[in-house]
Amino acid sequence: MTVAGSPDLPGATATTEIPEYVQPPDRSSLPLVFTAPRRGKPPTHWADLDPASRRTAVEQAGHRAYRARQLSAHYFEGLRSDPETWTDLPAGVRSELASAFLPPLLTSVRELTCDDGDTVKTLWRLHDGALVESVLMRYPDRVTMCVSSQAGCGMACPFCATGQGGLQRNMSTAEIVEQVVDGARKLAHGRLGDAQGEAPRVSNVVFMGMGEPLANYKSVVGALRQLTTPKPDGLGMSARGITVSTVGLVPRINQLAEEGLPVTLALSLHAPDDELRDELVPVNTRWNVDEVVDAAWEYARTTKRRVSIEYILIRDVNDQPQRAEQLAKVLKRRGSWGWVHVNLIPLNPTPGSRWTASRRRDEDEFVRRLQARGVPVTVRDTRGREIDGACGQLAAGSADVDASVTAPPVRARV
Numbered sequence: 001m002t003v004a005g006s007p008d009l010p011g012a013t014a015t016t017e018i019p020e021y022v023q024p025p026d027r028s029s030l031p032l033v034f035t036a037p038r039r040g041k042p043p044t045h046w047a048d049l050d051p052a053s054r055r056t057a058v059e060q061a062g063h064r065a066y067r068a069r070q071l072s073a074h075y076f077e078g079l080r081s082d083p084e085t086w087t088d089l090p091a092g093v094r095s096e097l098a099s100a101f102l103p104p105l106l107t108s109v110r111e112l113t114c115d116d117g118d119t120v121k122t123l124w125r126l127h128d129g130a131l132v133e134s135v136l137m138r139y140p141d142r143v144t145m146c147v148s149s150q151a152g153c154g155m156a157c158p159f160c161a162t163g164q165g166g167l168q169r170n171m172s173t174a175e176i177v178e179q180v181v182d183g184a185r186k187l188a189h190g191r192l193g194d195a196q197g198e199a200p201r202v203s204n205v206v207f208m209g210m211g212e213p214l215a216n217y218k219s220v221v222g223a224l225r226q227l228t229t230p231k232p233d234g235l236g237m238s239a240r241g242i243t244v245s246t247v248g249l250v251p252r253i254n255q256l257a258e259e260g261l262p263v264t265l266a267l268s269l270h271a272p273d274d275e276l277r278d279e280l281v282p283v284n285t286r287w288n289v290d291e292v293v294d295a296a297w298e299y300a301r302t303t304k305r306r307v308s309i310e311y312i313l314i315r316d317v318n319d320q321p322q323r324a325e326q327l328a329k330v331l332k333r334r335g336s337w338g339w340v341h342v343n344l345i346p347l348n349p350t351p352g353s354r355w356t357a358s359r360r361r362d363e364d365e366f367v368r369r370l371q372a373r374g375v376p377v378t379v380r381d382t383r384g385r386e387i388d389g390a391c392g393q394l395a396a397g398s399a400d401v402d403a404s405v406t407a408p409p410v411r412a413r414v
């Protein structure tokens with residue numbers, strides 16, 4: 001995998017034209033992968049089932065149907081997966097239900113803490129040895145859980161550690177939900193910040209860990225339903241606290257808009273013009289800037305949820321004032337009814353990358369230009385940077401954990 005970027009783009013000049021992107025000689029040739037390789041499926045877990053199928057499964061296992069609700073109350077509401085704590089159930093029933101419906105899916109391999117204990121990043125090994133990661137972040141007003149949706153990623157973004165490793169497999173619904181349940185347990189046990197008073201809850205979930213969530217659509221929508229189903233049959237979160245990030249799989253964005261799940265959509269745009277976006281976000285060669293921004297606009301119109309445009313600022317590559325102007329133009333062309341918000345993200349360079357974060361003055365100018373055009377904009381807090389906070393970096397830096405754990409990526413050109 002080649003990570004390429006030219007620090008010598010003519011974008012620093014004061015022309016009004018979008019500067020031509022200089023194609024680096026060692027351009028990445030990683031293919032896009034939309035279909036995950038078939039690997040052994042993880043065992044079915046309670047969090048893979050809906051309430052009706054839980055009752056059926058419990059009955060088929062020889063137990064009374066009402067045990068399903070008891071088990072859901074322990075798992076989703078009490079966050080208890082240790083059958084010893086299920087004292088309202090007969091001892092024999094407890095162990096049978098636990099072994100049938102709560103198989104261990106995630107094994108913690110490494111845990112790193114920073115930001116004075118307010119950020120915890122966990123590297124997980126899945127049942128087949130694949131590695132994924134999740135990050136729990138406590139802020140003064142909320143707790144955000146960042147989850148992975150695929151082991152690896154097939155979208156080949158050249159600035160991203162996960163993209164450089166290719167796609168290993170899709171994660172199951174329960175593997176995604178278990179990351180959130182683990183975060184909720186950490187909070188309940190006072191693992192973040194001070195434990196005085198009532199333990200905080202996971203208020204926000206962002207699908208911004210490893211993987212392209214909309215390339216694993218079925219499992220991700222299944223997880224969204226488990227997160228938002230009221231307790232005790234689900235985690236009872238508000239859809240408004242959940243953000244699904246995508247590089248722009250247009251048919252799936254359209255499908256998500258019709259699911260009746262008003263989650264926030266975050267579109268990783270990273271460039272306002274096709275020439276540069278083809279390079280930074282290779283899926284742009286399938287659905288271009290106009291098409292993905294149209295889909296995002298339509299999503300906002302249908303769900304009444306403001307879309308977030310994610311834009312990683314890369315020094316001298318996409319952070320020129322002219323690109324800020326063009327970004328404003330692209331967004332304002334769809335109207336000014338508050339449908340969109342731009343989230344600028346200082347690049348967290350991957351090891352060995354020749355790309356780096358924008359200079360502060362360029363970042364400030366980018367913000368100023370967007371604001372001057374009436375585009376709401378914020379610069380993202382770069383939590384977890386000291387523990388490899390960019391997606392895929394913990395797993396990418398953990399090849400030494402167990403050389404056998406990561407299967408070679410299998411890729412197919414589509």
Ligand code: SF4
Pocket residue numbers: 153154155156157160161162163164209210211212247391392
């Ligand atoms: S930036 Fe996101 S979509 Fe792109 S390769 Fe990385 S994980 Fe995949």
